[in-house]
Amino acid sequence: MIDWAVFSVAAAAVLAGALGVVFSTNPVHAALMLVMTLFGVAVLFVAQAAHFLAAVQVIVYAGAIVVLFLFVIMLLGIDKAENLRAEPLRGQRPLAFLAGLGVLTAVLMLARGAWVSGAPSQVATLSGPGSNVTKLANALFGRYLLAFEVTSVLLVIAVVGAVVLTGQEPAAEPTEPEAKSTEPGAKLTEPGAVEVTS
Amino acid sequence: MSVPGAWYLALAAVVFAIGAIGLLVRRNVLVMFMCIELMLNAVNLTFVTYARMLDDVGGQALVFFVLVVAAAEVVVGLGIIVSIFRRRSGATADDLSMLKG
Numbered sequence: 001m002i003d004w005a006v007f008s009v010a011a012a013a014v015l016a017g018a019l020g021v022v023f024s025t026n027p028v029h030a031a032l033m034l035v036m037t038l039f040g041v042a043v044l045f046v047a048q049a050a051h052f053l054a055a056v057q058v059i060v061y062a063g064a065i066v067v068l069f070l071f072v073i074m075l076l077g078i079d080k081a082e083n084l085r086a087e088p089l090r091g092q093r094p095l096a097f098l099a100g101l102g103v104l105t106a107v108l109m110l111a112r113g114a115w116v117s118g119a120p121s122q123v124a125t126l127s128g129p130g131s132n133v134t135k136l137a138n139a140l141f142g143r144y145l146l147a148f149e150v151t152s153v154l155l156v157i158a159v160v161g162a163v164v165l166t167g168q169e170p171a172a173e174p175t176e177p178e179a180k181s182t183e184p185g186a187k188l189t190e191p192g193a194v195e196v197t198s
Numbered sequence: 199m200s201v202p203g204a205w206y207l208a209l210a211a212v213v214f215a216i217g218a219i220g221l222l223v224r225r226n227v228l229v230m231f232m233c234i235e236l237m238l239n240a241v242n243l244t245f246v247t248y249a250r251m252l253d254d255v256g257g258q259a260l261v262f263f264v265l266v267v268a269a270a271e272v273v274v275g276l277g278i279i280v281s282i283f284r285r286r287s288g289a290t291a292d293d294l295s296m297l298k299g
Contacts, residue, residue: 003200011209018213018236022220027228034232037213041239044206048250053261057242060265065235065272072276073228076283082226088292096222104215108208115204116251123256126249132258139255140262151266158270165277 006047014040025081031069038062049126052133206247214240225290227279231272238268 013036020033038061045054087093123139126132140148217236224230242261249257282294 007201007205011205014209014213015216018216018220021229021232021236022216022224027226030229030232034235037236037239041243044209044243045246047200048206048246050246050249050258050261053242053246053258053265056262056265060269061235061239065269068272068276069228069232072280075280078226078228078283082229082290088225093223096219099222100215100219103218104211107211107214111204111207111211115207116248118252120252121254122252123254123259126253126255126258135255136258136262139259144259144263147263151263154266154270158273162273162277165274165281 003047006043010040010043010047012040013037014044023084025084027073027078027082028070031066031073034069035062035066038066049132051131052136203247203251207244210240210243210247213237213243225292227283227291227294230291231275231279235268235272238264 017033017035017037017040021030021037024030024033038057042054042057042062045051045057123143124135126135214237217233217240220233220236221230224233242264245257245261245264249255249261286293
């Protein structure tokens with residue numbers, strides 16, 4: 001009984017947040033709606049005994065990724081309301097809805113026969129004595145140790161890539177005087193004068 | 199017994215479809231990125247549900263790796279967005295036609 005109550009509330013939060021992300025005109029509101037969805041998913045993780053992943057979900061997603069989104073929104077100054085009515089490509093929106101509904105029906109039809117198939121407990125059992133964190137750590141640092149080490153390389157590459165991408169370019173070389181002249185320098189001084197709606 | 203896993207899987211499918219529709223419909227690049235995060239979360243929920251239904255830790259370990267890859271993806275993607283929109287105004291994907299021949 002209490003499980004169904006928890007699932008209903010969390011599922012309602014997840015769905016409302018997802019719809020809010022898609023249909024909110026302001027990017028800041030969309031980011032806050034995304035937080036609601038992430039918390040709902042974290043609650044569903046707890047309901048399925050994935051305690052460590054619920055904590056990581058809140059810390060990494062809601063604590064780091066959404067803050068990064070908000071940081072970029074504020075940095076670029078694009079927190080303007082977007083006109084959702086404008087449709088530059090004729091017929092693109094109904095086709096998009098049709099494609100999304102097609103994906104949904106395809107997935108649900110695939111699952112109609114059996115929701116789950118496959119051999120249970122291939123890596124290690126999830127139920128039984130011991131905490132969730134211990135079992136996950138045994139899997140990560142045992143069977144998946146190589147993949148775990150590779151993720152550290154991936155994170156280092158991501159950090160280097162972010163620094164390279166967003167770093168200031170060095171001053172123009174004297175051999176290429178025309179390279180800088182094409183940049184719209186006047187526009188850079190007015191970050192607030194952006195136009196979001198077309 | 200708790201809620202059957204089929205409910206979680208159906209919910210994840212619906213969230214994935216909402217994220218896909220948002221990715222196709224919206225034109226703001228940052229909101230499109232958030233829709234990608236929605237789809238990633240739907241798949242994460244599916245993995246955790248399968249981990250419970252099959253009584254296997256592997257699903258949860260995979261969600262851990264998905265989280266790491268999502269973090270790296272967001273860092274690089276937002277870096278690209280910042281470097282593009284620092285030199286031009288507007289944030290809609292329609293404005294990005296620099297590679298058009």
